[in-house]
Amino acid sequence: MSTPYRATVSFALSCTRRCSTPLVLSRKIASRATAAYTDASLSGAQDPASSSTPPGLDYKQRNVLDRAIRVDQAGEIAANWIYKGQMVVLGKDLHVGPIIQDMWDQEKRHLIVMDKLQVQHHVQPTLLSGVAKVAGFGLGAVTAIMGKEAAMACTEAVETVIGEHYDDQLVALETLPQSHPSIPLLARVIRELRDDELEHLDTAVQHHSQRAPAHALLSAVVGGGCKIAIRLCKEI
DSSP: OOHHHHHHHHHHHHHHHHOOSHHHHHHHHHTOTTHHHHOHHHHTTOOHHHHOOOTTOOHHHHHHHHHHHHHHHHHHHHHHHHHHHHHHHHTTOTTHHHHHHHHHHHHHHHHHHHHHHHHHTTOOOOTTHHHHHHHHHHHHHHHHHHOHHHHHHHHHHHHHHHHHHHHHHHHHHTTSOTTSTHHHHHHHHHHHHHHHHHHHHHHHHHTTGGGSTTHHHHHHHHHHHHHHHHHHHHHO
16 A cells, blocks of 8 residues: 555545534535535536536547446446445444445445446446456455455455556546536546545554455455456446
């Protein structure tokens, strides 16, 4: 895990701690980019930023947009099933059960957003959605059976790759026309999701992910699998 990612997480957590009053917290939540897709009072307004796609994109630009949304949607599907698998094994654990549930709840929100983005931008979902569910559940369940630390190591490895992936994606989105309001909004959504995922990474480390048996090997296998999945979902 790189130092910049840990610094990002620490800054985000310190900001959250400073938002101590309910009013400030409510404003923080309302300012989230994803609220455009999850807040009925906003999503019902048919803002072009959250209801239309840029016209006139050339092939290369359209490919950047399609790949970003297709991969991110598949990733959120897999993440939900990873946590589902972990909860089957560890859900009744009084210590890690609530922690896993909190991260899963956040991933559920992410998937709602990505599903709406997929419809908004007319993106064909990956044909590997079913594989993502099965593989995600299996990975979650197996690492949970290996122990609490292994379950957290799984989260650490996955979120390390996803954090890097989102950073690369933000650079790619800069090649798209920023004049259409949906593109700046999409970039804000991806930054928000990235920061959420890095918070999950930090949570995993705080709960002893690096104490997992064969941590380095487990991280390499899980991280390598994530990178392969990203490449496949871009194309299929």
